[in-house]
Amino acid sequence: MTTVAAYAAPAAKAPLERTTIERRAVGEHDVLIEIKFAGICHSDIHMATAGWGEAIFPMVPGHEIAGVVTEVGSGVTKFQVGDQAGVGCMVDSCRECEYCKAGEEQYCVKGNIGTYGAVGRDGEVTYGGYSTHVVVDQDFVVRIPEGLSLDVAAPLLCAGITTYSPLKHWNAGPGKKVAVLGMGGLGHMGVKIAHALGAEVTVLSQSLRKKDDGLKLGADHYYATSDPETFEKLRGSFDIILSTVSAPLDFAAYLSLLKTDGALVNVGAPEEPVSLNLFALLAGRKTLAGSMIGGIRETQEMLDFCAEHGIGAEIELIAASEINTAYERVLKSDVRYRFVIDTATI
Numbered sequence: 001m002t003t004v005a006a007y008a009a010p011a012a013k014a015p016l017e018r019t020t021i022e023r024r025a026v027g028e029h030d031v032l033i034e035i036k037f038a039g040i041c042h043s044d045i046h047m048a049t050a051g052w053g054e055a056i057f058p059m060v061p062g063h064e065i066a067g068v069v070t071e072v073g074s075g076v077t078k079f080q081v082g083d084q085a086g087v088g089c090m091v092d093s094c095r096e097c098e099y100c101k102a103g104e105e106q107y108c109v110k111g112n113i114g115t116y117g118a119v120g121r122d123g124e125v126t127y128g129g130y131s132t133h134v135v136v137d138q139d140f141v142v143r144i145p146e147g148l149s150l151d152v153a154a155p156l157l158c159a160g161i162t163t164y165s166p167l168k169h170w171n172a173g174p175g176k177k178v179a180v181l182g183m184g185g186l187g188h189m190g191v192k193i194a195h196a197l198g199a200e201v202t203v204l205s206q207s208l209r210k211k212d213d214g215l216k217l218g219a220d221h222y223y224a225t226s227d228p229e230t231f232e233k234l235r236g237s238f239d240i241i242l243s244t245v246s247a248p249l250d251f252a253a254y255l256s257l258l259k260t261d262g263a264l265v266n267v268g269a270p271e272e273p274v275s276l277n278l279f280a281l282l283a284g285r286k287t288l289a290g291s292m293i294g295g296i297r298e299t300q301e302m303l304d305f306c307a308e309h310g311i312g313a314e315i316e317l318i319a320a321s322e323i324n325t326a327y328e329r330v331l332k333s334d335v336r337y338r339f340v341i342d343t344a345t346i
Contacts (some may be wrong), residue, residue: 001022001023001025001134001207002022002023002025003020003021003022003023003064003322004020004021004022004023004132004133004157005018005019005020005131005132005228005346006018006019006021006060006130006131006132006189007019007058007060007095007129007130007131007320007323007341007346008021008058008059008127008345009048009057009058009059009061010057011046011057011058012048012050012055012057013049013050015324016048016061016130016323016324016327018320018346019058021127021131021291023058023127023133023135023261024122024124024135025176026071026072026073026135027029027073027135027137028073028074028075028076029073029075029076029137029138029139030067030072030135030136030137030138030142031069031072031073031076031079031085031135031137032068032070032071032072032133032135032196033065033067033068033069033073033085033087033133033134033135033136033138033141034068034069034132034148034207035065035066035067035069035132035133035209035343036066036068036131036135036151036218036342036343036344037065037066037067037150037151037153037154037317037340037341037342038058038062038064038065038066038128038129038130038131038154038340038341038343038345039062039064039129039154039155039159039185039315039325039338039339039340039341040061040062040064040323040327040330040338040339040340040341041063041064041155041158041159041185042185042186042268043063043158043269043325044061044062044063044128045306045327045330046246046269046271047059047061047116047117047161047329048061048327051103051271052269052271053326055117056117056118056119056125056284057125058128059116059117059128060128060129060130060131061098061116061117061129061311062114062115062128062129062130062131062160063087063088063089063090063115063116063117063127063128063129063158063168064088064115064129064154064155064156064157064340065086065087065088065115065128065134065154065157066084066085066086066144066150066151066153066154066157066158067084067086067134067149067150067343068082068083068084068085069081069082069085070082070086070133071281072138073138074203076330077138077139077142078141078143078311079138079141083143084143084144084145084146084153084293085141085142085143085144085149086141086142086143086146086153086154086156086157086267086303087115087129087141087142087145087157087253088115088142088157088158088293088299089106089112089114089115089116089135089157089158089293090113090114090140090293091106091113091114091115091119091120091126091136091137091140092111092112092113092121092137093105093108093110093111093112093113094110095139095197096107097109097110097187102295103295103296103298104294104295104298105140105295105296106291106293106294107256107293108152108213108297111199113126113208114126114157114188115128115129115130116128120317122252123308124234124322125218125262128308129271129343130266130341130343130346131343131346133152134267134346139278139296142157142299142300142303143300143303144303145303145304145307146211147307147310148172148303148306148307148312149312149325151315151340151342152312152313152314152315152340153303153306153312153313153318154260154301154313154315154321154340155179155185155189155313155315156189156303156311156312157235157299157336158192158293158304158335159185159186159188159297159313159338160193160302160303160306160311160313161169161184161289161293161294161298161302162186162189162267162294162332163180163187163189163193163194163242163244163265163267164189164193164294164298164302164305165192165244165291165293165298165302166240166265166267166289166291167190167193167194167240167242167318168197168298169200170239170240171263172194172197172199172239172240172288173197173198174199175247176199176200176239176240177192177199177200177202177237177238177239177240177259178199178200178201178202178237178238178239178242179202179203179204179237179240179242179257180194180201180202180219180241180242180244181203181204181205181225181239181241181242181243181244181245181254182243182245182268183203183205183206183210183213183214183337184243184244184245184250184333184335184337185244185313185330185335185337185338186216186244186267186268187202187203187205187337188213188214188239188313188314188337188338189313189337190214190242190244191217191218191219192217192218192311193243193302193305193306193311194218195217195218196305196309196311197216198199199240200220200221201219201220201221201266202219202220202221202222202223202234202238203219203221203222203223204224204230204257205222205224205225206221206224206225207224207226208222208224208228208255210336211219213314213336213337217314221281221295222227224323231253231256231257233256234257234258235256235257236257236258236260236284237257237258237259237343238257238258238262239258239262239263240262240263240265241254241257241262241263241264241265242265242267242321243264243265243266243267244267245266245268245270246269246270246271247268247270248272249273250276251274251275251276251278251280251288251339252276252277252339253266255280255281255284255286255288256280258284258286259284260284260285260286261284261285261287262284262285262286262287263286263287264286264287264288264289264304265290265291266288266289266290266311267290267291267292274289310315313335313341314336314338315337315338315340316335316336316338316339316340316341317342318339318340318341318346319341319342319345320342320343320345321345323341325340
């Protein structure tokens, strides 16, 4: 066991504070990563406030982890000391079910083990990336290509894969019209990735205040959803709408923007239940779907794709002492577009 510095929420809705946690000794198949940067995801706030239900405290959030390998176990074959490495939203799974064997560990039948706020197969609570070091089995660590800076790569481990996976699954590419709903931490990555995949990209945002940014990041069009004319003008336009917002939507209104056989894919997860009139789906054989992160293999594919296309997150680098202020700003949508903690300040 090794004692390391971290920032933790001692209880639900309590401010995060500096503390120490124990990391397990490096086992045969483990990799020790010195964390350099950790992204702040809206999920961290949902979890730290117990907004999605009961949670385990104290909690060290953080599942957008980028760093450098400083030690490997005797059985490790995938990494060497000095490699750039990342850890995303999960650190283990059953490895035996059909989904794990297919490389889709995020849909593990027994449930994947989250990078933080979960109980591992060893019975120990997992602690996330708001810390200086982490020990993870090599099978749940990904290589960050040398062409990607670690600070802008960190958010790819959640925001990047959460948008890349559904865009690939629903075949975003040349000839496809993709709308990205919401222009925040997830949305700005969705715009970059959909553009790099070759799709025609439209941003649907509450207002036009981020329009210049959206167009610069790769959007072809940008509309305000607060304008009722938007829904008239864009009716039946899109093959895919990727919803990145964590608030309840008027699903019927957004489904009306899809072409026949189009899909509205949710990657944002509101805390409240939502309602839907099913006629909005029946007219046009439309799909209302969800998608959750991606498997380890696909996460590596996404990182390689981003390196090839020069894609990183748009970040605001902060010191660990600013985490609580950053949470408040995320809730006000006051970030362009992802806060990243410089873990040297923990």
